Amino acid sequence: MSGFGGVLPWARRTLVERDKILTSEEFSAILGVCQIVPGPNIMNLAVCIGSRFGGARGALAATLGLSLGPIAIVLCLAFLYEHYSYLESVKGLLRGISAVGVGLIASTGFKMMRDEFRYPAMFLVVVLTMIAATVFHLGLGYVVLLVAPIAIFLARKKAQSL
Amino acid sequence: MSILLSLFLKLSAFSLVAFGGVNALLPVLFNLAVHQEHWIDVQTFSDYFAIAQAAPGPNFMTVTLIGWHVYGVLGALLATLAIAWPSSIMIYFLQRFIMRMKNPLSKQTIQYAAAALAIGLVLSSAFEIALQINHSLAAYILTIGTIAITVLTRWHPLYLIAMGGALGVLGFI
Numbered sequence: 001m002s003g004f005g006g007v008l009p010w011a012r013r014t015l016v017e018r019d020k021i022l023t024s025e026e027f028s029a030i031l032g033v034c035q036i037v038p039g040p041n042i043m044n045l046a047v048c049i050g051s052r053f054g055g056a057r058g059a060l061a062a063t064l065g066l067s068l069g070p071i072a073i074v075l076c077l078a079f080l081y082e083h084y085s086y087l088e089s090v091k092g093l094l095r096g097i098s099a100v101g102v103g104l105i106a107s108t109g110f111k112m113m114r115d116e117f118r119y120p121a122m123f124l125v126v127v128l129t130m131i132a133a134t135v136f137h138l139g140l141g142y143v144v145l146l147v148a149p150i151a152i153f154l155a156r157k158k159a160q161s162l
Numbered sequence: 163m164s165i166l167l168s169l170f171l172k173l174s175a176f177s178l179v180a181f182g183g184v185n186a187l188l189p190v191l192f193n194l195a196v197h198q199e200h201w202i203d204v205q206t207f208s209d210y211f212a213i214a215q216a217a218p219g220p221n222f223m224t225v226t227l228i229g230w231h232v233y234g235v236l237g238a239l240l241a242t243l244a245i246a247w248p249s250s251i252m253i254y255f256l257q258r259f260i261m262r263m264k265n266p267l268s269k270q271t272i273q274y275a276a277a278a279l280a281i282g283l284v285l286s287s288a289f290e291i292a293l294q295i296n297h298s299l300a301a302y303i304l305t306i307g308t309i310a311i312t313v314l315t316r317w318h319p320l321y322l323i324a325m326g327g328a329l330g331v332l333g334f335i
Contacts, residue, residue: 033260036276039249040222041183047250048257059254067242070219071226075238077213078230085209089331094212096330099301100322101215103308105185106288110313112281122278129282133189134289140179140190147279155274159267 011045022049042066119158125151166240169232172199173225173244178252182280184222184245189290191224201232208295216323301335 015021022030034044043063050062084090116122125147132143172194180187188211195201202210207224210231214223222245229241263269296302308322329335 029261030257032273032277033257034253035182035280036260036272037249037253037256038180039177039183039253040180040220040246042220043222043246044249044253047253051254051257056254059250063246063250067220067246070217070223071238071242073219074214074217074223074226075230075235077217078210078227078238081209081213088333092330092333092335093327094209094330095295095297095301095335096304096326096328097216097323098208098212098295099304099330099335100308100326101212102288102292102295103305104215104312104319104322105188105291106285106305107309107312108185109281109284109288110309112277112284116278116281119274122274125275125278126282126285129279130286130289133283133286140181140187140283143283144181144279147282148275151275151279152271155271155278156267158274159270 011042015049021053118162119154121154122158125154166233166237168199169201169229169237170240170244173229173241174248177245177248180245180249181276182283184225186280186283186287188224188287189294191228192291192294195228201228204294206231211291211295216327298335300329304329304335 012027016024016027030048031041031045034041034048037044043066046062046066047059050058050060052058054061081090085094113126116126128150129143129147132138132146133140138146176187176191176194179190184191192207196204196207207228210227211224214221214227217223222242225245226238226242229244230238233240260269260272292302292305296305304326308326311317311322312319326335
């Protein structure tokens with residue numbers, strides 16, 4: 001519920017630093033697995049951590065706990081939007097927030113990029129993915145099919161060299 | 163009823179290809195919701211995106227709001243379920259398999275490869291969505307400023323969202 005700007009940093013702080021349910025390495029490993037699989041990363045994380053402590057029921061409890069509160073809040077906001085979206089100030093407000101929001105998404109990408117400096121050849125994968133997606137507008141399936149072999153090849157080299 | 167079914171099926175399929183999370187695939191969601199299915203228009207999409215960013219909680223709430231627009235509260239719940247169930251079931255079974263992978267080298271390889279792919283997708287996503295929702299030079303400056311501040315400092319994103327909202331209300335964006 002207090003996960004403004006994404007839940008991930010908050011999840012890490014609570015689970016690793018405060019409650020010490022997981023060690024930092026375990027958290028990173030689980031997160032790594034969750035990012036391989038498609039779908040909302042944070043939901044995947046909830047499934048992984050929930051199922052670790054309570055099997056399928058734990059997974060269900062974790063995902064529901066994570067999403068029900070925020071859904072209620074966002075629906076209240078949607079209700080307000082319905083009534084006040086004609087106001088010039090509300091339009092401006094949303095324009096400002098969405099401009100920041102898209103910047104926040106881009107900066108997630110840039111922050112994740114820091115790890116690639118340890119093995120700069122991986123930047124090739126990043127650049128190829130971007131070219132395939134934005135210049136040639138290939139569908140996601142084709143992007144993955146095209147880039148995955150190179151990504152796996154380079155990732156293997158990276159894993160061996162570090 | 164058929165629109166609910168199509169909402170559920172299309173979003174479930176979307177979830178299955180959403181490598182790198184929902185934000186990495188916002189352009190795909192945009193195409194699906196605006197151009198293919200005509201669930202919402204461009205302006206509503208970018209407004210919902212803003213609301214989802216400003217609200218607390220997971221950042222796939224844009225999907226919840228699209229569901230709400232299509233079929234009220236039921237649509238919102240169904241859309242959220244649709245986006246979450248395929249990958250949740252997949253990860254539930256896959257995590258044991260991957261966590262138990264004996265060879266640390268192949269595990270690292272998969273993680274590095276997936277991370278690089280995800281970075282490419284997230285950056286492309288931000289680029290394409292910026293083209294759709296930013297309509298003025300000031301908006302692009304705000305986006306680029308946000309990237310600079312978050313990469314260089316440790317400011318909480320909420321301050322930036324509040325700042326962007328304030329600039330918008332004052333009519334700058």
